[in-house]
Amino acid sequence: MSKEDMGVIAKSDDELKLYYHPDTRIAKQCIALAETIKAEKVLINLAEVKLTETQWGELSELLDKDPTELINTDHPFIKETLSENPDMDPNQALKVLVNNPEVLRHPIAMKGDKIIEVFGINDLMQFQEMDSKDAKLP
Known part of the structure; x- marks a missing residue:
């Protein structure tokens, strides 16, 4: 089993996960x-859901x-x-x-193997583009 297979955070190409704290304006x-x-959206409100050190560590590692x-x-x-x-x-x-998850600098978005810090809402558009295969071309 490789290191990538051992993650505790489930990844899915059909699921957008957003880790956020509601106290931030960008959330x-x-x-x-x-x-x-x-x-499918999985909105993880960090004021209500407590992540473990292992989960935080994995998120930071995935973000490099x-x-x-x-x-x-x-x-x-x-x-x-x-x-x-x-x-x-x-x-x-x-x-x-x-x-104290309220100190998270930026929301974190993840879909499949793609994970980003959301500095601005336009960053989330990267995930919209991943759906472009559904678009009908003229």
């Missing part, structure tokens, strides 16, 4: 746009990022609890994400 926009994409890069260091929780310039190692970052 509502992402949810609205996700509704236009021809795929260190877990520390997923954290908004300007978030009030980080500034008030840790410091103005927190120096976290990856394990500390995973613990922060598990217990």
Whole structure:
């Protein structure tokens, strides 16, 4: 069994997963746009669903990022609890994400093997294009 086969996060080409925290302004926009994409939607509200360190670690690995890069260091929780310039190692970052998912820098969208951080709603259009095989050409 290869390392790729051992993931805890299920992937499906027919399913768009959106990991988000509702406190971010982009989250509502992402949810609205996700509704236009021809795929089953799995909206993972991080205020209601607690991911494990393993799941956060896998998401960061799939994004090819260190877990520390997923954290908004300007978030009030980080500034008030840790410091103005927190120096976290990856394990500390995973613990922060598990217990305080509101510090997630950007929503994360995933469909099949494609996974991205959503910096703006136009980023989600990449997933719409994956459905273009359904389009009728003149």
